[in-house]
Structure formats: C-alpha cells, structure tokens
Amino acid sequence: MAQSHTSRDVARLAGVSQSTVSYVMTGRRPISEETRLRVEAAIEQLTYERHAGARALASQRSRVVGLFVPFGDGNDTVGKLPFIENIAASARAHDHELLLVTADEGPSGLRRLAGRSLCDAMIIMDIELEDERVAVAAELPVPVILIGVPSDPRGLHCVDLDFAQAAQIAIDELSATGHDRIALLGHPADITRRRLNYVSRFIDAACEHADLLGIRLEVIAPVELGRAAAAAAVDEAMAFGAGGRLGLLVPESGNVQAVLRALNSRGSLPGRDVSVVAVCTDAMAQDAEPPVTNVSMERRDVSQRAMETLFWLLEPDQRKPPPGIALVPARLTRRQTVMPPP
Amino acid sequence: MAQSHTSRDVARLAGVSQSTVSYVMTGRRPISEETRLRVEAAIEQLTYERHAGARALASQRSRVVGLFVPFGDGNDTVGKLPFIENIAASARAHDHELLLVTADEGPSGLRRLAGRSLCDAMIIMDIELEDERVAVAAELPVPVILIGVPSDPRGLHCVDLDFAQAAQIAIDELSATGHDRIALLGHPADITRRRLNYVSRFIDAACEHADLLGIRLEVIAPVELGRAAAAAAVDEAMAFGAGGRLGLLVPESGNVQAVLRALNSRGSLPGRDVSVVAVCTDAMAQDAEPPVTNVSMERRDVSQRAMETLFWLLEPDQRKPPPGIALVPARLTRRQTVMPPP
DNA sequence: TTGTAAGCGTTATCAC
DNA sequence: GTGATAACGCTTACAA
Numbered sequence: 232m233a234q235s236h237t238s239r240d241v242a243r244l245a246g247v248s249q250s251t252v253s254y255v256m257t258g259r260r261p262i263s264e265e266t267r268l269r270v271e272a273a274i275e276q277l278t279y280e281r282h283a284g285a286r287a288l289a290s291q292r293s294r295v296v297g298l299f300v301p302f303g304d305g306n307d308t309v310g311k312l313p314f315i316e317n318i319a320a321s322a323r324a325h326d327h328e329l330l331l332v333t334a335d336e337g338p339s340g341l342r343r344l345a346g347r348s349l350c351d352a353m354i355i356m357d358i359e360l361e362d363e364r365v366a367v368a369a370e371l372p373v374p375v376i377l378i379g380v381p382s383d384p385r386g387l388h389c390v391d392l393d394f395a396q397a398a399q400i401a402i403d404e405l406s407a408t409g410h411d412r413i414a415l416l417g418h419p420a421d422i423t424r425r426r427l428n429y430v431s432r433f434i435d436a437a438c439e440h441a442d443l444l445g446i447r448l449e450v451i452a453p454v455e456l457g458r459a460a461a462a463a464a465v466d467e468a469m470a471f472g473a474g475g476r477l478g479l480l481v482p483e484s485g486n487v488q489a490v491l492r493a494l495n496s497r498g499s500l501p502g503r504d505v506s507v508v509a510v511c512t513d514a515m516a517q518d519a520e521p522p523v524t525n526v527s528m529e530r531r532d533v534s535q536r537a538m539e540t541l542f543w544l545l546e547p548d549q550r551k552p553p554p555g556i557a558l559v560p561a562r563l564t565r566r567q568t569v570m571p572p573p
Numbered sequence: 574m575a576q577s578h579t580s581r582d583v584a585r586l587a588g589v590s591q592s593t594v595s596y597v598m599t600g601r602r603p604i605s606e607e608t609r610l611r612v613e614a615a616i617e618q619l620t621y622e623r624h625a626g627a628r629a630l631a632s633q634r635s636r637v638v639g640l641f642v643p644f645g646d647g648n649d650t651v652g653k654l655p656f657i658e659n660i661a662a663s664a665r666a667h668d669h670e671l672l673l674v675t676a677d678e679g680p681s682g683l684r685r686l687a688g689r690s691l692c693d694a695m696i697i698m699d700i701e702l703e704d705e706r707v708a709v710a711a712e713l714p715v716p717v718i719l720i721g722v723p724s725d726p727r728g729l730h731c732v733d734l735d736f737a738q739a740a741q742i743a744i745d746e747l748s749a750t751g752h753d754r755i756a757l758l759g760h761p762a763d764i765t766r767r768r769l770n771y772v773s774r775f776i777d778a779a780c781e782h783a784d785l786l787g788i789r790l791e792v793i794a795p796v797e798l799g800r801a802a803a804a805a806a807v808d809e810a811m812a813f814g815a816g817g818r819l820g821l822l823v824p825e826s827g828n829v830q831a832v833l834r835a836l837n838s839r840g841s842l843p844g845r846d847v848s849v850v851a852v853c854t855d856a857m858a859q860d861a862e863p864p865v866t867n868v869s870m871e872r873r874d875v876s877q878r879a880m881e882t883l884f885w886l887l888e889p890d891q892r893k894p895p896p897g898i899a900l901v902p903a904r905l906t907r908r909q910t911v912m913p914p915p
Numbered sequence: 916t917t918g919t920a921a922g923c924g925t926t927a928t929c930a931c
Numbered sequence: 932g933t934g935a936t937a938a939c940g941c942t943t944a945c946a947a
Contacts, residue, residue: 280685
C-alpha cells in the first residue's frame with residue numbers, strides 16, 4: 232500500500248524546490264532540460280500523483296465533468312450505455328473525471344455540484360421540452376451542455392439529433408424511388424406527451440417536405456409500442472389511398488421490428504410490395520429482419536459533439552468554430568426495405 | 574449566477590468565527606442552540622455549500638465512491654443500468670458522489686483514483702476469475718469491493734449472487750414436484766471461457782444436489798444464445814431418457830425465451846408436459862410467455878449489499894455484523910412453468 | 916460554549 | 932531558470 236507522497240517528497244528526492252515540481256507538472260514555466268528530467272525521474276520513482284482536492288482548491292478547477300443521467304424511466308434503457316461510455320472516454324482523453332448524477336435529483340443536483348465546486352462543466356441528458364433544470368442550469372457559474380432542445384434554451388448550449396433533417400432525407404429517398412404516398416407511423420402517446428419537441432420537429436418537417444415534393448403524406452399517431460398497435464397502424468397505412476407505391480416511415484425505433492413483422496404477415500414483403508424507412512441506429516437496422524433502410528440516429532454522434540463543445544468551452548485557447556445549438560445530422564443507409572425505382 | 578460564498582462569508586453574516594461555522598456543519602462540537610440557528614440561517618441565506626476540494630484536503634476524505642463499470646463488452650448491457658442506478662442512489666443517501674470509470678482503463682484507473690485521492694472507496698463490477706485488477710486493488714489505501722468472486726480475492730470484500738444456492742433451490746423445487754430427471758441447459762461457450770467461476774459454481778452445485786436427492790441430471794453445454802442453439806439443446810434434453818417427468822433448468826437468462834418457444838413449437842406446453850425453471854430477474858420471468866417459474870438473480874440485491882459493506886467500512890462507528898465474501902441468496906418464485914405434483 | 920491558528924497539498928506571484 | 936511564500940477554503944487541535 233503505497234503511502235501517498237506529496238510534491239514536497241518529489242522535490243526533496245529531486246533536489247529542487249517544491250514549486251519547481253509544480254511547474255514541471257503544469258508546464259507553466261520554462262524548466263531546464265536537466266532539472267526537468269530529474270524531477271520526472273523522482274515522480275516516476277515515487278509513483279507520485281497530484282492530490283485532486285488540493286489541486287482543485289488552488290487552481291479553481293476540479294477537472295471533473297458532471298453527467299446527469301436519466302435512469303429509472305423505462306424508455307430506451309439500452310441506448311444510454313454507449314452514450315455514457317463515450318462521454319467517459321472523452322473526459323478521460325482530456326484528463327478529466329466523470330461524476331454521475333441521477334436525474335431524479337432534479338435541479339438540486341445541479342446546485343449541489345456547482346455549489347460544492349465538484350465539477351467544471353455539466354452535461355444534462357434527455358432534456359424535455361419544459362424542463363425545470365434548464366432555468367437553474369442557466370444561472371450556474373459553470374458551462375452546461377443540454378442533450379435535447381428545450382422550449383427555452385436560455386442561451387445554453389444544446390446538442391441533439393437533427394430530426395427535421397432526418398425526416399427530409401427519409402422522404403427524399405422515398406421520393407427519389409418513385410413513391411407517391413407516405414404513411415408516417417408516429418410515436419407512442421406518452422412520448423408525445425412528455426417531450427413533443429423532437430417528435431414535432433420530425434413530423435412537422437416531414438409534412439412540410441412531403442408537401443414541397445408533392446407527395447401525399449398521412450400521419451398515423453399515436454402508435455403505441457408492441458405488436459398489436461403496430462399491426463393496427465400498418466393496416467391503417469395500407470388502407471390509406473389505393474394502389475400506387477406506398478412508403479412507410481417509422482420514426483420510433485422500438486416499433487420497427489413489429490412493423491416489419493406485421494407487413495410480412497399480411498403478405499407484403501418490404502422492399503418488393505411496400506417500402507419502409509426506419510429511424511434508428513445502424514446496429515438495429517442491420518439486425519432487423521430484413522435489414523431495414525434507415526436514417527441513422529447514433530447517440531454516439533451526439534455525445535461526441537457534446538464533449539467537443541464542452542472542452543471547447545473549458546479550454547478556450549483553441550481556434551475551432553464556436554458552437555451554438557448543434558444539430559447532429561442523420562445519414563441514410565440503403566438496405567433492403569425500399570423498392571427500387573419502377 | 575450566485576458567486577460562490579465561503580464559510581468566512583457565512584461566519585461574518587452570522588457574527589461568529591469561521592470555525593464555528595465549520596463545527597455547525599460537521600457537528601463535531603456542541604453548539605448553543607442560539608448560535609447554531611444564526612449560522613444555519615446565514616447558510617440558508619447565502620445558499621452556502623462547502624467546497625468539496627477544500628473539504629477533501631483538510632479532512633482527508635473526498636466523500637466520493639469510485640465505480641468501475643464494464644462497458645463495451647457485449648454481454649448484458651441492459652442489466653447494468655439498474656445496478657449503477659442503485660449504487661448512485663445509495664451513495665447519494667450517504668452524501669457521497671459517484672465517480673464513473675470505464676473498465677477498459679484497467680489497473681491504471683485504480684491507481685489513478687487512489688493516487689489522486691479522488692475517492693474514499695471503490696467498487697469494481699464484473700470481476701473475472703483471473704482479474705489483473707484484483708492484485709492492484711488489494712494494495713490500495715482505500716477499501717475496494719469486488720462484484721464477483723475472483724480465484725484469489727486477496728482478502729478483499731466480494732459480493733456476488735449465490736449461484737450454488739440458486740441451483741439448489743431450483744432443483745429442490747423440481748424434486749418436490751415429482752420430477753425424476755433434469756436437463757441443465759448451460760451457458761454460451763465464451764462466457765464459460767471468460768469467467769467460469771459463476772458458471773461452475775452453479776453447475777457443480779446442481780450436480781451435487783441432484784445427486785444428493787437422487788435425481789438424474791444431464792448437463793447440456795455449451796448452449797449459445799439464439800433460437801437455433803436453444804432449439805437444438807431442447808431437442809437433446811427431450812431425447813434424454815424416455816417418458817417420466819422432465820424438468821429443464823435454464824441458468825442463462827438470455828436463453829429463456831428461446832427455450833420456451835422451442836418447447837411450444839414442439840407441442841410441449843411448459844407447465845403441462847414439461848417443466849422449466851429459469852435463472853433470471855423477476856421482471857424477465859414475468860414478461861416471458863408463459864410467465865416462467867424462476868430463481869431470481871437481482872443485480873439490485875447485489876449492489877445493495879455492496880454499498881452496505883462499503884459504508885460499513887467507511888463509517889466504522891456502526892455495530893452491524895462485519896461482512897466478508899457476501900453471497901446474495903436467490904429466491905424462487907412459482908409461476909406457470911412447473912408441473913404440479915402428480 | 917466559542918475563538919485562534921496551524922495545517923492539508925496544490926498553484927501562482929513575487930523575488931533573485 | 933529557480934526558490935521562497937502567500938493564497939485556496941476547509942477541518943481540527945489548542946486556548947480561553
């Protein structure tokens with residue numbers, strides 16, 4: 232059990248002053264090659280590491296990122312892990328630690344982390360349209376990145392998937408392949424209720440863009456999760472209009488499988504008799520039966536962008552373009568569920 | 574943006590010395606009712622919170638728990654969230670923060686957290702039989718709790734599910750309901766390869782206990798995940814012996830659904846023609862079709878136990894029994910997949 | 916019951 | 932280029 236050493240121990244061993252040790256570590260002052268090597272050797276020998284608390288106290292920076300994770304609520308519990316993992320890796324790459332706070336603490340969690348100077352910046356996942364944390368976050372003395380776009384961002388930095396653009400490229404694809412009608416199989420009611428923001432961003436853009444391209448678009452919503460609801464929605468979609476080339480647009484990744492299954496059981500083979508474009512991760516699209524043409528919504532892209540802007544705020548010496556509300560674009564991957572042009 | 578106040582500000586406002594403020598907060602010294610109220614009022618008024626770094630520096634305790642999470646690897650990505658959530662809640666209940674470290678950092682992560690005095694205790698999830706982190710952990714100046722039992726625990730505190738006991742009660746149930754042969758549908762090969770510990774604990778105990786009760790037990794292993802493998806294993810199980818009452822024991826929760834489905838498609842109704850006892854969470858058992866009699870393996874129970882011992886180590890004033898290697902018992906819940914006694 | 920003051924281990928401002 | 936030394940904001944003897 233290596234008794235923890237201090238920078239004084241290192242200084243003594245290297246035969247220099249304690250402050251020199253500090254300067255070697257921070258690099259805030261030119262050090263002669265020779266003494267630097269001696270100090271580094273001493274550090275190595277003692278396996279010395281700086282005391283985080285002392286460092287934070289003296290430097291006014293904790294080198295910690297606070298992450299507010301929405302546990303508990305049922306939705307998409309699996310997609311969150313890669314997100315967190317990505318955040319952690321990015322923090323680590325900048326020699327920062329990651330402090331995890333569960334969202335059920337609400338605004339008080341934000342105040343605690345800031346008040347105790349526990350972190351230099353925060354990321355709040357799953358921001359809802361009307362989120363009581365946003366107003367609190369805006370008053371904090373540390374930068375905050377929101378994942379999701381609230382109705383009033385208060386000048387905070389937001390990162391989210393670009394749902395409007397996602398809708399557009401999905402419809403572009405269906406248009407380019409000669410479809411003349413599109414059925415949008417919407418989201419479950421409780422999601423729509425909770426944070427209509429991304430839902431409405433998608434649906435509004437879809438309607439607008441379909442209109443622009445002169446394609447008929449019907450929105451079928453809400454569509455609950457589960458086989459029965461999906462089947463009913465599929466029936467409704469297929470009844471919509473007669474003949475022609477029909478494309479189904481499925482923005483809720485949890486419904487993709489059920490929709491495909493419902494089509495199959497009705498004798499409509501996706502990619503031959505009808506088209507399906509899903510909004511989901513590439514992994515999910517690939518695993519679907521059959522592999523479904525999708526507009527990718529990768530949380531990793533979002534976390535990446537979030538951490539970029541975070542460290543852009545934390546290390547202002549850089550020259551990269553300043554961020555604002557960052558919408559991560561989706562991209563379309565063609566698989567087997569869109570009919571080729573006639 | 575509330576400019577952060579210090580305890581001196583509080584002291585000034587309350588008209589007391591700075592140390593008195595500290596004593597009010599720590600409670601390490603009797604304070605007169607009157608001044609205590611004045612101080613508390615001042616704290617409230619300034620929304621004062623102690624600087625975590627300064628506190629850690631002076632008190633030699635960071636009030637942070639380090640958690641090493643095994644991301645990345647594919648297995649059971651969904652079960653980890655409740656675990657982490659539970660840890661976080663428990664930490665919070667003791668006014669501690671949670672620092673997240675991804676396991677891919679390996680032993681260096683342990684050394685960093687300890688060397689920088691970033692946390693007062695650590696929890697390492699998913700310990701494998703031969704885990705290079707264990708030896709390092711044993712040398713650290715902070716207590717470490719292992720989730721899982723390595724081949725050489727080095728005196729560290731371990732918490733895990735009691736797989737041996739789980740096997741026993743499962744077999745007890747099948748025995749009590751008049752089964753005369755049991756097929757154990759084992760784990761996928763790569764799991765067995767990586768950390769045979771829990772696998773072998775289960776299988777060994779099962780064999781031993783079946784032997785003791787005089788029931789024929791056949792182990793079918795490995796059984797990969799997925800429908801095909803499960804179906805093959807089911808066929809093999811049903812071929813095992815002729816007639817009589819057969820019970821299937823499924824210790825890999827990922828295979829439960831597939832096994833039930835395979836039985837159904839062979840015209841064997843679980844609970845009527847054949848019995849199934851699964852090892853999985855209650856939620857999963859309840860959601861199965863049909864609801865499956867299960868031996869519960871709740872990660873929450875493990876995290877709970879881990880945090881209990883952790884804070885028992887951190888706050889030694891208590892009188893609770895000292896922990897060692899803690900094996901959390903499973904319990905059986907009867908549902909619809911075990912045939913009633915003849 | 917309360918106040919004074921000495922650390923805790925850094926960073927950063929002076930001097931030299 | 933390097934060494935003293937004063938913060939940083941708290942906890943905790945030691946006095947009173």
